Amino acid sequence: MSRLLEVKDLSVSFPTDAGVVRATQNLSFHLDRGETLAIVGESGSGKSVSSMAIMGLHNPGRTEISGEINLNFGENNLEVVSAPEEKIRAIRGKNVAMIFQDPMSSLHPYYSIGNQLTESWLIHNGGNLDSKTAKAKAWERAVEMLDLVGIPDAGRRVKEFPHQFSGGMRQRVMIALALINGPDLLIADEPTTALDVTVQAQILGLLKDMQKEFNMGVILITHDLGVVAEVSDRINVMYAGKLVEEGTVDDIFYRTSHPYTQGLLNSIPRVDSGVAEKLVAIPGQPPSLIALPKGCAFSPRCEYVRQVSSHDCKVEIPDSIEVASGHSRKCFLKETYLPAGKGR
Amino acid sequence: MSDKVLEVKDLKMHFAPRSTIFSKSNAPVKAVDGVSFHINRGETVGLVGESGCGKTTVGRTVMRLYNPTSGEIIFDDQDISQLKGNELKGIRSKIQLIFQDPYSSLNPRHTVGKIIEASFEIHKINPAGGRTAAVKELLAKVGLNPEHINRFPHEFSGGQRQRIGIARALALQPKLIVCDEPVSALDVSIQAQVVNLLDDLQSEFNLAYLFIAHDLSVVQHISDRVVVMYLGKIMEIATTKDLFAKPMHPYTKALLSAVPIPDPEIERKRERIVLQGDLPSPANPPSGCVFSTRCWKATEKCRTEVPELITLGVGNPNERSYACHFPEN
Ligand SMILES: Nc1ncnc2c1ncn2[C@@H]1O[C@H](COP(=O)(O)OP(=O)(O)OP(=O)(O)O)[C@@H](O)[C@H]1O
Ligand SMILES: Nc1ncnc2c1ncn2[C@@H]1O[C@H](COP(=O)(O)OP(=O)(O)OP(=O)(O)O)[C@@H](O)[C@H]1O
Ligand code: SF4
Ligand SMILES: [Mg+2]
Ligand SMILES: [Mg+2]
Numbered sequence: 001m002s003r004l005l006e007v008k009d010l011s012v013s014f015p016t017d018a019g020v021v022r023a024t025q026n027l028s029f030h031l032d033r034g035e036t037l038a039i040v041g042e043s044g045s046g047k048s049v050s051s052m053a054i055m056g057l058h059n060p061g062r063t064e065i066s067g068e069i070n071l072n073f074g075e076n077n078l079e080v081v082s083a084p085e086e087k088i089r090a091i092r093g094k095n096v097a098m099i100f101q102d103p104m105s106s107l108h109p110y111y112s113i114g115n116q117l118t119e120s121w122l123i124h125n126g127g128n129l130d131s132k133t134a135k136a137k138a139w140e141r142a143v144e145m146l147d148l149v150g151i152p153d154a155g156r157r158v159k160e161f162p163h164q165f166s167g168g169m170r171q172r173v174m175i176a177l178a179l180i181n182g183p184d185l186l187i188a189d190e191p192t193t194a195l196d197v198t199v200q201a202q203i204l205g206l207l208k209d210m211q212k213e214f215n216m217g218v219i220l221i222t223h224d225l226g227v228v229a230e231v232s233d234r235i236n237v238m239y240a241g242k243l244v245e246e247g248t249v250d251d252i253f254y255r256t257s258h259p260y261t262q263g264l265l266n267s268i269p270r271v272d273s274g275v276a277e278k279l280v281a282i283p284g285q286p287p288s289l290i291a292l293p294k295g296c297a298f299s300p301r302c303e304y305v306r307q308v309s310s311h312d313c314k315v316e317i318p319d320s321i322e323v324a325s326g327h328s329r330k331c332f333l334k335e336t337y338l339p340a341g342k343g344r
Numbered sequence: 345m346s347d348k349v350l351e352v353k354d355l356k357m358h359f360a361p362r363s364t365i366f367s368k369s370n371a372p373v374k375a376v377d378g379v380s381f382h383i384n385r386g387e388t389v390g391l392v393g394e395s396g397c398g399k400t401t402v403g404r405t406v407m408r409l410y411n412p413t414s415g416e417i418i419f420d421d422q423d424i425s426q427l428k429g430n431e432l433k434g435i436r437s438k439i440q441l442i443f444q445d446p447y448s449s450l451n452p453r454h455t456v457g458k459i460i461e462a463s464f465e466i467h468k469i470n471p472a473g474g475r476t477a478a479v480k481e482l483l484a485k486v487g488l489n490p491e492h493i494n495r496f497p498h499e500f501s502g503g504q505r506q507r508i509g510i511a512r513a514l515a516l517q518p519k520l521i522v523c524d525e526p527v528s529a530l531d532v533s534i535q536a537q538v539v540n541l542l543d544d545l546q547s548e549f550n551l552a553y554l555f556i557a558h559d560l561s562v563v564q565h566i567s568d569r570v571v572v573m574y575l576g577k578i579m580e581i582a583t584t585k586d587l588f589a590k591p592m593h594p595y596t597k598a599l600l601s602a603v604p605i606p607d608p609e610i611e612r613k614r615e616r617i618v619l620q621g622d623l624p625s626p627a628n629p630p631s632g633c634v635f636s637t638r639c640w641k642a643t644e645k646c647r648t649e650v651p652e653l654i655t656l657g658v659g660n661p662n663e664r665s666y667a668c669h670f671p672e673n
Binding site: 042043166167168169196197198199200201202204205223224225226227228229230249250253254263264265267268269270271272273278279280281282283285286 | 394395501502503504531532533534535536537539540543558560561562564565588598599600601602603604605606607608609610611616618619622623
């Protein structure tokens with residue numbers, strides 16, 4: 001597998017009237033071709049902010065970004081943080097594409113589906129063709145894509161408008177739009193959150209097929225640990241803007257190492273659990289990113305604080321330590337693994 | 345006094361046709377189309393089904409926020425389906441609602457104290473010890489700091505706002521609370537706090553819940569029995585245990601098989617039933633069984649004859665019902 005994305009020490013903050021919002025701090029992670037990396041964490045933990053940074057979508061005037069985002073597409077290599085806007089525009093929608101939770105926010109209500117699909121194709125492929133050939137090719141490609149994402153009767157429906165499609169169909173159209181240029185990297189930000197489980201199952205299946213078809217690297221942002229267990233190879237767990245644990249899907253679920261990850265896994269009910277025991281909630285609330293707690297950001301909610309004798313969790317900030325190859329966490333605890341997930 | 349706090353019989357709620365710029369329609373939307381179920385005192389009944397199947401409409405009709413098209417709503421041994429005016433107001437204090445979006449349901453310009461006190465005001469109730477003391481007690485009950493009585497909704501987090509909504513619902517000592525997606529907007533760690541709170545309050549006050557949610561794992565956790573709806577009709581009712589272990593209706597089976605399980609090993613081995621196609625429109629439901637257009641078992645009979653809701657073991661604790669010509673098992 002070849003390395004597609006390498007993020008090093010990425011920090012994104014927003015200066016606001018109320019203070020500086022430290023949305024992500026010193027993130028480092030990577031993604032290979034053909035691989036699915038899930039990013040999980042509570043609302044406001046910085047999942048979307050970090051993926052927007054990869055797409056080069058932050059407003060430079062209102063955002064402070066540091067670190068490196070190296071994209072490796074063979075000929076089109078790019079370091080996004082320092083790259084000029086026109087270089088980013090050349091890869092956005094071509095090599096890197098994104099789909100969002102709400103398809104209506106990315107589909108234009110007044111243009112036909114075909115119009116939107118062809119436009120996206122023409123921006124990156126139309127240049128060296130005369131306009132008539134280019135248009136014909138683009139429409140051909142649009143119909144082909146709709147067909148690929150499972151829209152029945154694609155030849156006819158390509159002329160329809162977004163409101164004529166159901167929620168699940170619109171999400172398929174969005175996927176077609178994101179994939180029309182055969183991207184290397186796809187970022188899916190809560191792609192199924194607004195959908196019913198039956199439709200979610202269809203869309204996740206489709207994403208898997210598309211990943212194979214295009215040999216893409218996929219970053220999947222979601223709060224649903226069931227979805228994560230189903231589709232991801234590796235997982236980044238975020239808390240208050242930091243990567244607190246990362247590892248393979250089995251590392252995270254069966255060899256849980258960070259107290260926050262353990263808390264997340266314990267707080268979800270499971271349809272296959274049978275017994276209605278009490279859920280183990282994480283006490284308290286996530287911190288404000290303007291006034292982060294001293295020390296480990298999770299310490300005000302962590303039940304292990306008193307068990308740590310080597311350090312003071314409420315004063316010192318834990319560094320990332322590798323607990324096994326490819327599996328690391330930010331925590332001072334002596335025990336490497338915490339009982340969670342299985343065998344609860 | 346019957347064991348049942350609520351019994352709904354053949355309830356229909358059809359909405360007058362709506363024409364939009366895109367479609368002219370003259371068929372009514374059959375949001376709820378002949379639904380029968382009951383809730384025992386102190387029991388939690390989950391109500392599940394895909395978006396648009398009529399869950400919220402059932403909840404709102406039961407609370408008499410709508411005038412039902414037909415059918416009976418027996419609450420506390422009294423048919424409330426036709427009540428009006430003051431009689432209806434009296435009943436409404438006994439059935440309360442908790443919403444999905446705690447923020448939009450709380451007046452941003454009022455303090456928490458005032459929001460909760462409004463329930464007392466509307467129903468002219470003066471609790472012993474005074475309203476302020478009663479509000480403080482409610483805040484403490486739902487795990488909020490009673491000293492925060494003068495704060496405004498925006499000063500609270502999402503989970504805390506949902507607690508405010510719960511405190512407000514509890515103020516009038518209801519017998520039934522309709523919880524419409526009460527934890528859907530909350531993060532998982534906060535979701536668990538609110539679910540546990542609902543559990544505790546139920547034991548303390550012998551509350552009955554109609555728990556509407558699309559998240560089947562939460563429903564499974566909190567419910568004693570579950571009602572499964574599809575396109576305005578009931579497909580299946582069973583105890584939570586039976587429904588999740590041995591679904592009888594193909595739709596229930598498909599729904600359960602679509603829920604991802606947070607366990608990678610199980611996910612790797614799992615077979616899914618992926619339903620094809622989309623939900624039909626409730627203004628133009630399929631003939632026969634409403635699920636027949638997406639059901640892998642459908643025959644000619646399914647496309648022409650409406651399956652009745654059949655109940656097995658009437659009156660015993662494991663009573664279960666299904667509406668299907670070819671049930672599983
Ligand atoms: N442009 C901005 N200006 C100021 N703060 C911002 C901006 N964009 C995001 N934030 C803040 O940065 C933090 C991280 O936001 P982000 O959208 O990445 O969260 P998330 O993990 O994607 O959450 P969710 O699950 O709710 O989508 C939040 O506290 C958010 O309010
Ligand atoms: N006031 C109304 N007027 C007309 N149609 C309505 C009205 N309220 C709901 N409907 C329609 O009735 C059907 C059932 O809606 P309802 O809100 O009860 O579904 P639901 O199961 O709660 O869905 P969701 O999971 O999306 O909340 C839908 O087709 C909806 O568009
Ligand atoms: S460093 Fe301490 S407070 Fe932070 S997560 Fe680990 S044990 Fe808990
Ligand atoms: Mg986000
Ligand atoms: Mg609803």
